[in-house]
Amino acid sequence: MSGLIAVVLAAQVVLSTKVDIVSVTGCLKETTPNNWTLVNATDPVPSSANAPPPKDIPATAPAGKNEFKLIGVSEFNLPSHKDHTVVVKGLLIKATPVSRLNITSVTVASPSCVAPPPK
Numbered sequence: 393m394s395g396l397i398a399v400v401l402a403a404q405v406v407l408s409t410k411v412d413i414v415s416v417t418g419c420l421k422e423t424t425p426n427n428w429t430l431v432n433a434t435d436p437v438p439s440s441a442n443a444p445p446p447k448d449i450p451a452t453a454p455a456g457k458n459e460f461k462l463i464g465v466s467e468f469n470l471p472s473h474k475d476h477t478v479v480v481k482g483l484l485i486k487a488t489p490v491s492r493l494n495i496t497s498v499t500v501a502s503p504s505c506v507a508p509p510p511k
Contacts, residue, residue, distance in 0.1 A: 412438060415437050415448075417434045417454055418460070419478075432506065449499060457508070464495050477504065480495050482495035
C-alpha cells in the first residue's frame with residue numbers, strides 16, 4: 393500500500409511542475425553580451441509554440457510592467473531585433489526575482505520600443 397501512495401504522490405509532483413507555453417509582448421534588450429531580456433513586457437497569456445499569425449501581432453505595441461530573461465536564444469538572431477518590440481512565445485519558467493522564457497518563436501511587432509507605463 394505504501395508503494396502505491398508513493399507512486400500517486402510522485403505523479404502529483406510531476407503534474408504540478410507543468411510548464412506553460414505563453415505569448416508575451418515587450419522590448420527586446422541585450423543586458424550583457426548574449427544575455428537577452430524582454431522588458432516592459434505584457435502579462436503572459438496561454439499560447440501555442442508557433443509564431444503568431446499576422447492578425448495576432450499588435451498594431452500598437454503595448455507596454456507592460458514585467459521582465460523576463462530569455463533562454464534558448466541561439467537560433468533566433470536576436471541582435472537583428474535588439475531594441476524592437478517583439479512578440480515572444482515560449483515555455484514560461486516562473487522564478488524569483490525574474491521568470492524565464494525558453495523561446496520557441498520571436499516576431500517583430502514594432503521597430504522601436506514603447507515607453508514603459510507609469511508606475
